[in-house]
Amino acid sequence: MESINEIISTLNKLIATHNEKLANKKRTTENIKSRFWALMRWDYDQSISAYAEAVVELAQEARRAEQEARDIDQAVRESNEKIADLRKQTVNIEESIQNINLALLEIEIDGFSVVKYSDSLYRIARSADNANAFHSLGEGEKTVISSLYFIELCKGQKTAASVPLAKIVVIDDPISSLSHLYVFNIGQLIKKSFINNSLYKQVFVLTHSLYFFYELTHTNKDSRSESQHLYRIVKNSHGSSVIPMKHEEIQNDYQSYWSIVKDPATPPALIANCMRNIIEYSFNFVQKKDFNNVFQTPTLPTDKFKTFYRYMNREPHSLGQNIFDIKEFDHQAFKDGLKLIFEERGYSDHYIAMTK
Incomplete structure (x- = not known):
């Protein structure tokens, strides 16, 4: 009887434990999950520890990189400020004034010249009157001085703080109201300053004048095919179109x-x-x-x-x-x-x- 009672007592304890688990399913489930993940954590402890260490190291490296980026940005800003200050010290419009006045004399214009107005500005003055004379110029004279100014402007930057970039120049029929002598001179200036100058990435010239056109095109066929493209712009009631053109097709x-x-x-x-x-x-x-x-x-x-x-x-x-x-x-x-x-x-x- 004692053996039987002991077996029954043991079974009752097991039944009581089982019933308690059934009565508290949520706690039992959480306990199972906790024991499962504790076992998994133990099995993969080495990998997880290595990952945690790597995360810490990467976070530290990211913070160092962010700080370096901030330091570099600050250094770039300081360098740009220094460059702007140095440009302000070195920018000198005297050279542009001299170039424009020499070009005017080369094309036999001596009735007016360019004079310095401030550290970064200049204006037109007549030889007998130092007052602003731009509005007294004829249409052809304005075209000439505008072309010379444009040439000087393209050589540099508009302001001392400007960043140099690749330049594309567009010139739209700059010889309006000019005599043939001026057309020749302006054509030679454009050819020397833009077309035969590697400073500019591309140069577009539009013109109605065949005389001016011939001044700009290369006479050598090989040089022309390597560096120049010729187009004809046709406009009628159907609209405008740009058509490739050979040098031999040009009409008078x-x-x-x-x-x-x-x-x-x-x-x-x-x-x-x-x-x-x-x-x-x-x-x-x-x-x-x-x-x-x-x-x-x-x-x-x-x-x-x-x-x-x-x-x-x-x-x-x-x-x-x-x-x-x-x-x-x-x-x-x-x-x-x-x-x-x-x-x-x-x-x-x-x-x-x-x-x-």
Whole structure:
């Protein structure tokens, strides 16, 4: 009986323990988890300890790197401040003033010059009057001085604190209102200062003048193909387009007038003006015939050519306005009128050749 009672007592204790676990499932589950992770922690203690040490070391290294970055940023700011201070000490506009004045003398302009206005500014002065004379300059003179200033500006920076960067220069027809002598000089300056200068990454030059164009393009075919690209910008009623162009395709002004006249999409005012230029060049300049006498053809005053006759006998500068007095522009009637003039004057072969 004692043995049986002992077995029953032991079983009752086990049952009581089991019932207690069932009665407290959450605590029992947490105890199991705790024992499981304690075992896992023991098994992987070496790896976890190594990871913890690595995290501490990496955090310390990150803090050191952040501090070094802050120190470098501070050093860069201090260096930039020093550079700006040194530039302020070394920037001298006297050289630019001298360059501009020498360039003016080279192109035989001695009526005005550039004088120093402050440490970083200069202005225009007449030889007899030191007051600001920029507004007294003619349009061509303003173009010249603006071009010379632009050349000097591109050599350096706008301010002493500016950071040097790669430069791309865009020059849009800088020879407006200039005589051919100035066109040549400005062309040579641009060629020397920009095109033949490795300081600039790219140079774009736009112009309407073939004379100026020829001044800038390299005469050597190999040099031209290596460093220059030629394009033609075409604009008509359909919009504008940029077309690659070979050097051999370049036309003179007279040929260009014929190209414009042949394009029906060209604005009417431009067609009429180019026709007048063609007639003036062909008969007034080449054939030495008075412009008005060219139109002494009985057929021209007829109804078909009345509009053409009217506008060809107007002043050329008024064509841009007067051409729109009529509701419709008859491109074919104008072409027929132009053809009639060449036929009546005995130059039908020339007309055929130019209109091919």
